[in-house]
Amino acid sequence: MKRSHRLRVPAIAVVATAALAVAACSSGSSTSSASGSGSSPAASSSVSASGSSSAPLTASAPGITATTITIGSHQPLTGPAAPGYSEIAPASAAYFAYVNANGGVYGRTIQYKYLDDAYNPTQTASVVRQLVLQDNVYSIFNGLGTPTHLAVESFLNAQKVPDVFVASGCDCWNQPTADPDTFGWQLDYIREGKILGQYVAKHFAGKKIGYFYQDDEFGMDGVKGLDDEIPKSMVVARQTYVPTNTNVGPAVAALRASGAQVVLSFSIPAFTALLKLNSLKLGFSPTLVVSNVGSDPITLSGLLESFAKQGGATVNGNQLTAGIITDGYLPTLGDTSNSWIALFKKIHDQYDAKAPFDGNVLYGEAVAYTFVQAMLKAGRNPTRADLVSAIDAGLPQGPAVAPYAYASTSHDGVTGAYIGTIGNGVLTQQGPVYTTDASATGAVTTYTGAEEQAPASGIPAP
Amino acid sequence: MTMRPLLRILGAALVGAALIAVLSMKLNAFRDYQIAEIAVDVTAVAGLTVLTGLSGQISLGNGAFMAIGAYTTALLLLHLGWPFIAVLVIAAIVTAAAGAIVGVAAARLHGPYLAGATLMLGVALPSLANADQGIFGGDQGLNVVYSAPGFLGVNFPLTRWQAWVCSAVAIVVLVLLANLARSRVGRNWRAVRDDEVAAALAGVNVARARVLAFVVSATCAGMAGALLAVITGLVAPGAFTITLSIALLTAVVIGGLGSLSGAIWGSLVIVLLPTYATDVATSHGLSTTVASNIPVAAYGVVLILVMLIFPQGIQGGVLWLPRRFGISTAPARQPVSTEPHEKEGTE
Numbered sequence: 001m002k003r004s005h006r007l008r009v010p011a012i013a014v015v016a017t018a019a020l021a022v023a024a025c026s027s028g029s030s031t032s033s034a035s036g037s038g039s040s041p042a043a044s045s046s047v048s049a050s051g052s053s054s055a056p057l058t059a060s061a062p063g064i065t066a067t068t069i070t071i072g073s074h075q076p077l078t079g080p081a082a083p084g085y086s087e088i089a090p091a092s093a094a095y096f097a098y099v100n101a102n103g104g105v106y107g108r109t110i111q112y113k114y115l116d117d118a119y120n121p122t123q124t125a126s127v128v129r130q131l132v133l134q135d136n137v138y139s140i141f142n143g144l145g146t147p148t149h150l151a152v153e154s155f156l157n158a159q160k161v162p163d164v165f166v167a168s169g170c171d172c173w174n175q176p177t178a179d180p181d182t183f184g185w186q187l188d189y190i191r192e193g194k195i196l197g198q199y200v201a202k203h204f205a206g207k208k209i210g211y212f213y214q215d216d217e218f219g220m221d222g223v224k225g226l227d228d229e230i231p232k233s234m235v236v237a238r239q240t241y242v243p244t245n246t247n248v249g250p251a252v253a254a255l256r257a258s259g260a261q262v263v264l265s266f267s268i269p270a271f272t273a274l275l276k277l278n279s280l281k282l283g284f285s286p287t288l289v290v291s292n293v294g295s296d297p298i299t300l301s302g303l304l305e306s307f308a309k310q311g312g313a314t315v316n317g318n319q320l321t322a323g324i325i326t327d328g329y330l331p332t333l334g335d336t337s338n339s340w341i342a343l344f345k346k347i348h349d350q351y352d353a354k355a356p357f358d359g360n361v362l363y364g365e366a367v368a369y370t371f372v373q374a375m376l377k378a379g380r381n382p383t384r385a386d387l388v389s390a391i392d393a394g395l396p397q398g399p400a401v402a403p404y405a406y407a408s409t410s411h412d413g414v415t416g417a418y419i420g421t422i423g424n425g426v427l428t429q430q431g432p433v434y435t436t437d438a439s440a441t442g443a444v445t446t447y448t449g450a451e452e453q454a455p456a457s458g459i460p461a462p
Numbered sequence: 463m464t465m466r467p468l469l470r471i472l473g474a475a476l477v478g479a480a481l482i483a484v485l486s487m488k489l490n491a492f493r494d495y496q497i498a499e500i501a502v503d504v505t506a507v508a509g510l511t512v513l514t515g516l517s518g519q520i521s522l523g524n525g526a527f528m529a530i531g532a533y534t535t536a537l538l539l540l541h542l543g544w545p546f547i548a549v550l551v552i553a554a555i556v557t558a559a560a561g562a563i564v565g566v567a568a569a570r571l572h573g574p575y576l577a578g579a580t581l582m583l584g585v586a587l588p589s590l591a592n593a594d595q596g597i598f599g600g601d602q603g604l605n606v607v608y609s610a611p612g613f614l615g616v617n618f619p620l621t622r623w624q625a626w627v628c629s630a631v632a633i634v635v636l637v638l639l640a641n642l643a644r645s646r647v648g649r650n651w652r653a654v655r656d657d658e659v660a661a662a663l664a665g666v667n668v669a670r671a672r673v674l675a676f677v678v679s680a681t682c683a684g685m686a687g688a689l690l691a692v693i694t695g696l697v698a699p700g701a702f703t704i705t706l707s708i709a710l711l712t713a714v715v716i717g718g719l720g721s722l723s724g725a726i727w728g729s730l731v732i733v734l735l736p737t738y739a740t741d742v743a744t745s746h747g748l749s750t751t752v753a754s755n756i757p758v759a760a761y762g763v764v765l766i767l768v769m770l771i772f773p774q775g776i777q778g779g780v781l782w783l784p785r786r787f788g789i790s791t792a793p794a795r796q797p798v799s800t801e802p803h804e805k806e807g808t809e
Contacts, residue, residue, distance in 0.1 A: 119700065125694035126694075129621070133491035216600050245589065
């Protein structure tokens with residue numbers, strides 16, 4: 001009996017090896033734990049200061065019962081985007097656990113179910129349909145990534161599911177007419193580009209400037225903002241990378257050949273690290289100016305050390321990140337006197353202690369705080385439309401250093417940021433907070449409003 | 463005798479169609495979407511299992527053919543607004559042409575060289591989307607809008623329509639492939655797979671048989687890509703990474719190499735296992751880091767277990783179990799599937 005073993009054996013070997021390789025490289029370096037994600041039942045509703053109304057709690061919308069609010073998200077828990085970003089959802093879950101333990105939202109506990117999409121749009125489409133069609137979540141919260149979230153934006157709007165505080169600064173979430181249920185949250189990349197661009201044009205006048213950016217909406221929005229502020233004549237090189245190709249050597253060599261003295265980088269953390277290491281290899285040491293998403297000192301330092309180790313070298317991550325100029329729209333982690341940092345550090349230590357207290361964790365807690373603000377504003381027994389109109393009516397500032405843009409005509413989030421420098425692995429604010437709009441002509445101005453203090457209870461007032 | 467296999471294939475197709483129709487109406491909207499996802503994978507895996515199991519070639523690049531089908535679909539729907547059935551046909555023709563070009567090169571390669579060449583295709587081709595962002599939309603991809611036809615009413619669930627369309631295509635593909643495998647073409651493929659020299663001596667045009675197998679396999683992948691485009695609503699390079707090509711080959715091996723029924727088993731595993739494993743992992747209170755890696759680990763464990771227990775894949779196990787427990791094996795003598803070892807029969 002003749003069988004086709006001849007081919008089967010190599011085929012199996014190929015598949016087995018490939019499966020192992022995929023498994024090996026898909027594990028995020030994150031060490032976070034969702035110890036806080038299992039909800040602790042609300043002990044009492046007395047703390048939640050709802051006071052004004054005593055109407056009974058009802059199942060007012062899909063995902064809302066008399067005792068719970070179920071929300072969902074898609075996050076890159078494995079795969080290329082997982083390092084760093086996989087810490088965000090557990091941090092949000094930690095903040096929700098804190099709220100749940102202190103009375104919840106009008107007595108309801110928040111159940112946060114986040115599923116892994118491995119930063120693959122096909123998987124995003126699948127897990128978001130699972131959350132909406134099967135798990136009946138009230139809202140999709142903080143879905144991470146531009147290409148991934150674009151795969152579900154129209155589906156969520158067709159289903160009239162609030163799609164709040166997308167974890168991406170793409171300006172594409174700001175389409176109140178076409179996509180009325182979608183809201184951005186973080187500083188969008190155009191505003192960020194303008195703020196960084198204005199700083200560079202002012203402080204590095206006459207220097208040669210090179211751009212290094214991700215070849216998609218993220219990088220191009222950023223460059224749009226930069227070009228609004230930096231004279232074209234100063235820009236000597238524009239190099240791009242795609243996140244699926246880690247070989248940035250040629251791009252870095254081209255930047256070096258152009259004689260750029262300042263490199264402006266709109267990159268994710270892994271590619272900021274690759275830019276730095278490749279520059280080092282070529283003996284190229286320009287001043288680095290990096291967008292917020294790609295500059296978290298702790299994430300960056302870890303990536304630099306692990307990439308260098310893979311290449312057989314040892315580097316000191318904190319030494320390499322020193323001198324990087326970036327921007328921030330949340331308080332700096334090192335500013336322990338800041339009431340928000342104190343609050344989020346306390347919650348982190350109690351509910352998410354295994355994760356490092358870095359920029360990703362701060363981000364996750366801050367965006368969760370904003371969600372609780374919006375839910376409290378939406379009312380005791382909110383429908384899905386109530387949440388959308390609550391945000392459309394504007395939200396108080398909260399942890400961000402500048403106000404939100406939320407209005408029925410704008411679904412952008414934070415509108416401003418400060419410039420900071422990294423030294424010794426810590427980001428330090430330099431100078432004032434700047435605000436601007438997303439248009440090409442809108443000026444970058446110094447923000448003069450006062451920053452808000454964190455509430456003593458740690459929970460926003462309704 | 464000549465009519466009976468055809469009748470049995472059509473009968474199986476009808477039973478399958480009826481089963482899917484009932485399931486799609488009984489289950490919730492997300493399960494309908496999963497049925498659509500499974501049907502997409504069945505379409506692609508069936509093509510690959512014919513290529514690998516019958517003609518003896520390997521392809522690590524079928525994800526790239528899916529990308530070609532998906533981008534063709536997105537561009538046609540976006541710019542010309544043709545009806546989906548016409549778009550599907552064009553997508554099939556375009557990928558068939560691409561498959562023919564790759565197939566001509568592939569017909570000259572064997573074993574690891576063929577794997578390497580197709581691997582390159584699978585890695586490199588989706589990146590072309592970044593080459594011309596004006597046309598292909600770069601990393602953001604292209605949005606595809608496809609809704610259920612109006613006569614079903616406005617309240618007809620879109621995911622049920624998607625399940626029907628994808629399943630219909632998958633069933634037609636399975637029927638055609640099952641017939642093809644039984645025809646002279648299929649016999650030629652098996653002859654080439656088992657011994658090229660003997661096949662050539664017997665008058666089989668070896669190169670033509672191998673190229674044809676590649677074309678058939680690419681066409682199936684292209685149609686699967688077209689379906690994937692309309693059910694997810696977005697075509698982006700991130701959806702067609704090398705992981706997809708490997709998942710397809712994994713489904714082939716898990717289901718049973720060369721078996722069309724195996725293609726169904728394999729697709730069920732690669733679609734349902736991750737969801738199930740995630741549910742189990744999260745409901746047992748594991749930490750995020752551990753829980754998020756459970757589906758990947760489960761994938762590997764299932765692959766190893768299937769190989770250890772049923773080297774012929776799940777379909778091999780399905781055929782083996784009744785025999786093991788002394789149940790009549792009459793139907794297994796000439797099953798709907800195209801198990802290679804069932805075909806050769808005598809020693």
